[in-house]
Amino acid sequence: MKTVIVYGPPASGKTRNAEALRALYKCKGINDEGKATGMFTIKRGYLNLVIKRPSGQPSDVRVIHISDALAELASAVTYE
Numbered sequence: 001m002k003t004v005i006v007y008g009p010p011a012s013g014k015t016r017n018a019e020a021l022r023a024l025y026k027c028k029g030i031n032d033e034g035k036a037t038g039m040f041t042i043k044r045g046y047l048n049l050v051i052k053r054p055s056g057q058p059s060d061v062r063v064i065h066i067s068d069a070l071a072e073l074a075s076a077v078t079y080e
Helices: 018-025 066-076
Strands: 003-007 029-031 046-050 061-065
Touching (some): 003 018, 003 066, 018 029, 018 046, 018 066
Parallel strands (some): 003 061, 029 046
């Protein structure tokens, strides 16, 4: 399972699209718990949603801006 951090400003679609992004990146869950407090702990194997780009993350953690994540999601969607 991948650990992914999606960052972007409030109301940019992180939470609204979290389940679809979780499935796309094959994460076991969604971590959006730091939204209210600003205190945030990255959960391994989860899609982690944050406002500011974190610094100093391990190389096995994928960090992506919400606009890029949504573009990847759009390209992965198939229409029948």
